[in-house]
Amino acid sequence: MKTHLLAATLALATVSAHAAGNDIATPAEQIFRSGFRSDNPKYWMTRVEQDEAMRLCSQYKDNPPAKVRQKIELTQKASIRYPVDGKLIGDWKEGEKLAAVGTGGHIGFIQPDPPGRLRGGNCYACHQLAAKEVAYGTIGPSLRHFSKLRGTGDDVVQYAYDKIYNSNAFNACTNMPRFGLHNWLTPEQITHIVAFLVDPESPVNKD
Amino acid sequence: MRTRLHALVATVALGIGGTAVAQGSTMDEIAKYREMLADGNPAELLEMKGEALWKKPRGPRSASLEQCDMGLGPGKLEGAYAQLPRYFADTKKVMDAESRLVHCMMTLQGFSETEATKNWFSKPGQDSDIEALITYIGGQSNGAKINVPARHPEEARMAKVGEYIFYRRSGPQDFSCAICHGQEGKRIRLQDLGKLTSQAGAGAAMSTWPSYRVSQGAVWTMQRRLIDCMRQARWPEPSYLADSIIALEVFLQKTASGTVMQTPGIKR
Numbered sequence: 388m389k390t391h392l393l394a395a396t397l398a399l400a401t402v403s404a405h406a407a408g409n410d411i412a413t414p415a416e417q418i419f420r421s422g423f424r425s426d427n428p429k430y431w432m433t434r435v436e437q438d439e440a441m442r443l444c445s446q447y448k449d450n451p452p453a454k455v456r457q458k459i460e461l462t463q464k465a466s467i468r469y470p471v472d473g474k475l476i477g478d479w480k481e482g483e484k485l486a487a488v489g490t491g492g493h494i495g496f497i498q499p500d501p502p503g504r505l506r507g508g509n510c511y512a513c514h515q516l517a518a519k520e521v522a523y524g525t526i527g528p529s530l531r532h533f534s535k536l537r538g539t540g541d542d543v544v545q546y547a548y549d550k551i552y553n554s555n556a557f558n559a560c561t562n563m564p565r566f567g568l569h570n571w572l573t574p575e576q577i578t579h580i581v582a583f584l585v586d587p588e589s590p591v592n593k594d
Numbered sequence: 595m596r597t598r599l600h601a602l603v604a605t606v607a608l609g610i611g612g613t614a615v616a617q618g619s620t621m622d623e624i625a626k627y628r629e630m631l632a633d634g635n636p637a638e639l640l641e642m643k644g645e646a647l648w649k650k651p652r653g654p655r656s657a658s659l660e661q662c663d664m665g666l667g668p669g670k671l672e673g674a675y676a677q678l679p680r681y682f683a684d685t686k687k688v689m690d691a692e693s694r695l696v697h698c699m700m701t702l703q704g705f706s707e708t709e710a711t712k713n714w715f716s717k718p719g720q721d722s723d724i725e726a727l728i729t730y731i732g733g734q735s736n737g738a739k740i741n742v743p744a745r746h747p748e749e750a751r752m753a754k755v756g757e758y759i760f761y762r763r764s765g766p767q768d769f770s771c772a773i774c775h776g777q778e779g780k781r782i783r784l785q786d787l788g789k790l791t792s793q794a795g796a797g798a799a800m801s802t803w804p805s806y807r808v809s810q811g812a813v814w815t816m817q818r819r820l821i822d823c824m825r826q827a828r829w830p831e832p833s834y835l836a837d838s839i840i841a842l843e844v845f846l847q848k849t850a851s852g853t854v855m856q857t858p859g860i861k862r
Contacts, residue, residue, distance in 0.1 A: 411751075411754040411755060411758055412758065414751070414755065415754070415755040415758035415759065415762075415841075418755050418759075418837045418838050418841060419755075419758075419759050419762065419838045421836075421837070421838075422832035422833060422836030422837060422838030422839065423830050423831075423832055423833065423836075424830075424833050427830050431830040432830060434764065434765045434766065434828060434829050434830060435764050435765070435829055435830070436764065437762075437763065437764050441763040441764055441768065444763050445758075445761050445762045445763050445770065448761045448772065449761070449763075449770075449772060449773075449776070489783075492766060492767070492828045493825055493826070493828060494825075494828065494829075494830055495825050495830055495831035496831065497715075497821075497822075497825065497831055498822075498825060511783060512782050512783055513782065521784075522783045522784045523783065524780070524781050524782040524783050524784075524785075525779075525780050525781050526773070526774065526777070526780050526781075526782060526787075562773040562774075563768075564766075564767040564768045564769070565768055569766040569767070569768075570766075571766050571767065
């Protein structure tokens with residue numbers, strides 16, 4: 388009985404919050420979704436589906452109140468999976484390659500990527516990393532001298548892995564994609580990028 | 595020790611200096627290239643072709659587009675693009691320049707929608723009448739202020755829908771328009787990004803489309819620009835003239851209102 392009442396109250400709260408804050412959401416969703424061709428492959432259309440974090444971040448324009456923020460960060464933290472061998476530092480040379488690759492994953496009729504095209508982390512789109520790459524973006528902070536500044540302790544390594552796997556575990560609604568959660572990068576590929584960030588021999592730290 | 599420290603400081607300074615110089619020169623070169631091209635924007639040829647197409651009797655009804663009502667009355671093109679999208683009572687829809695042009699091609703010239711939109715963008719070896727016509731129509735607003743107050747209830751609703759889509763995150767990279775275009779002074783790789791939620795940022799973007807894109811060797815319309823943004827977000831591409839794209843245009847044009855049109859533009 389008590390449980391039922393609680394559930395009902397919660398449901399009511401959710402509905403009213405939705406109605407109060409966002410009465411455009413329902414028609415806007417309908418307009419957004421009906422803008423796509425009806426003969427699109429089903430797989431393509433999965434890309435417009437939203438998980439809870441996406442829905443909340445959209446609703447609050449990426450600036451959720453503290454309670455929502457905490458909730459997102461907790462659930463996202465719980466999603467992180469590690470490589471089977473438990474090693475979080477891979478090969479920085481592989482990581483260097485992945486950091487530069489911005490292609491892959493484009494779909495559609497006009498200009499899709501060929502199947503099997505390498506997907507990378509596209510890190511340079513937003514971050515400065517190795518000094519020799521001058522074509523870096525500034526949406527994210529500079530990561531040059533990543534471990535030179537932070538050290539190579541287990542906590543630093545784990546943070547780097549977790550942040551790439553699921554950025555929202557630390558900063559709900561950040562601009563950074565959740566590379567591991569979406570299987571955009573495999574856990575092994577993430578360890579290579581971690582190595583690129585933390586290995587003292589990597590150009591991120593050496594140059 | 596002291597010497598080593600000095601050497602380190604010198605190395606760091608050199609490192610930073612080297613980066614700044616390399617970056618500065620890349621940006622300078624791009625700026626120079628743009629300046630050079632702006633002198634003879636290839637889009638101006640397309641603008642002339644568009645004018646000829648506008649005036650030529652075409653289609654099953656062998657009619658020109660000169661009586662097309664782009665929002666300011668039949669045949670009145672001057673300043674029309676700068677006031678679009680807007681609500682049209684005859685179709686009971688909010689339409690942008692491209693959907694209105696297609697409407698005129700259908701109602702005045704007798705083209706079917708499929709025929710009218712078949713080549714809505716150009717490819718190497720395949721011209722697009724719509725690109726030429728829109729470049730001409732856009733050019734007729736040169737010097738006019740963007741004016742989309744979105745006061746009609748349907749326009750106001752579309753502006754809200756556009757804002758909703760602007761912040762809507764989805765896909766395997768968690769993208770939305772806002773993550774790249776919601777902050778001031780950022781760039782992706784070396785490309786400067788406009789903050790499209792401010793008048794200045796939206797104005798700089800919206801006032802210069804249609805635009806010749808050097809990297810594509812073609813003029814892109816606003817529909818083409820926004821549909822490709824969605825491709826880059828790793829979503830499926832919306833259909834040409836989809837209401838979702840028109841809604842984004844209303845949101846952006848409303849934000850940009852007051853900015854003077856300078857088309858055709860020239861971009862990377």
